[in-house]
Amino acid sequence: MMRRSVVRGTGHYLPERVVENSYFESMLDTTDEWIRSRTGIERRHFAAEGEFTSDLAIAAARQALERAGMVAEDLDAIVVATSTPDLTFPATATIVQAGLGMQRGFAYDIQAVCAGFVFALSNADGLIKSGQADRVLVIGAETFSRIMDWTDRGTCVLFGDGAGAVILEAVEGEGTSDDRGILATDLNSDGNLRELLYVDGGVSRTGTVGFLRMQGNLVFRHAVEKLAATAKRVLDKAGLTPGDIDWLVPHQANLRIIVGTAQKMQLPMDKVVLTVADHGNTSAASIPLALSVADTQGKFKPGDVVVTEAIGGGMSWGSVVLRW
Numbered sequence: 001m002m003r004r005s006v007v008r009g010t011g012h013y014l015p016e017r018v019v020e021n022s023y024f025e026s027m028l029d030t031t032d033e034w035i036r037s038r039t040g041i042e043r044r045h046f047a048a049e050g051e052f053t054s055d056l057a058i059a060a061a062r063q064a065l066e067r068a069g070m071v072a073e074d075l076d077a078i079v080v081a082t083s084t085p086d087l088t089f090p091a092t093a094t095i096v097q098a099g100l101g102m103q104r105g106f107a108y109d110i111q112a113v114c115a116g117f118v119f120a121l122s123n124a125d126g127l128i129k130s131g132q133a134d135r136v137l138v139i140g141a142e143t144f145s146r147i148m149d150w151t152d153r154g155t156c157v158l159f160g161d162g163a164g165a166v167i168l169e170a171v172e173g174e175g176t177s178d179d180r181g182i183l184a185t186d187l188n189s190d191g192n193l194r195e196l197l198y199v200d201g202g203v204s205r206t207g208t209v210g211f212l213r214m215q216g217n218l219v220f221r222h223a224v225e226k227l228a229a230t231a232k233r234v235l236d237k238a239g240l241t242p243g244d245i246d247w248l249v250p251h252q253a254n255l256r257i258i259v260g261t262a263q264k265m266q267l268p269m270d271k272v273v274l275t276v277a278d279h280g281n282t283s284a285a286s287i288p289l290a291l292s293v294a295d296t297q298g299k300f301k302p303g304d305v306v307v308t309e310a311i312g313g314g315m316s317w318g319s320v321v322l323r324w
């Protein structure tokens with residue numbers, strides 16, 4: 001017997017403001033067709049003035065709690081994955097904790113950029129397996145619109161704001177791949193590749209927030225290779241094969257990356273959850289957003305094998321396989 005981390009509820013939130021590709025045509029040398037053909041993105045959401053990452057996270061968390069039939073006091077911990085925290089400190093997770101009215105347990109942030117939710121999910125699974133927590137709220141939330149260079153068409157058209165949340169609960173399993181819950185995780189990073197995707201500001205170096213910078217072509221090449229490799233490793237760890245996958249829920253960065261990864265995994269696209277057209281790249285929020293949207297649509301059935309994988313600045317990348 002072993003403790004497994006089973007998904008009990010999902011939730012998501014998107015800011016009200018919807019920004020179509022055409023918005024950028026008056027600002028930059030770009031077109032709706034150019035953006036769609038290279039990224040698959042058609043629109044994204046931007047947070048309103050005075051709407052912060054914690055606000056998005058709290059809204060997603062409330063929906064997840066409602067769907068799980070829980071209240072905040074049922075939780076033992078909150079883990080928030082974000083690269084755009086409200087403040088340098090305290091952790092955005094503690095602001096979420098207060099916003100939900102949770103007066104017990106603990107809360108902290110994880111920063112692994114676009115791979116943040118995968119890292120947070122793995123971390124929460126560790127809390128549950130070790131017995132430190134029975135119920136953990138895992139959130140990915142971002143306001144990347146606050147770190148965009150609006151003169152750089154190679155980056156500012158890609159990103160959006162949003163939040164997604166998943167509640168994990170400890171359940172006793174048999175310790176086999178037939179168990180429900182998280183079956184295996186695979187985490188990786190290579191700091192030698194940090195200059196491929198980074199923000200050029202920070203408390204220690206510049207005292208500024210800075211802007212996102214990316215070498216898009218190099219990121220693309222690393223992404224397809226590394227995402228397919230981490231997915232294979234996590235399946236191997238769980239004793240599963242690509243043929244066992246019911247759903248792939250990838251980081252929603254670029255449609256071409258998603259298609260390339262699915263092809264390397266020999267996975268048909270009708271088994272891939274896609275939200276990139278409507279959300280753009282929401283960094284750490286993209287996987288929980290996609291999970292919640294697909295859950296709302298009734299795509300996941302009990303017993304389905306779901307693989308999530310992501311890559312982001314650092315570079316950091318990883319994957320999680322779970323049985324719904």
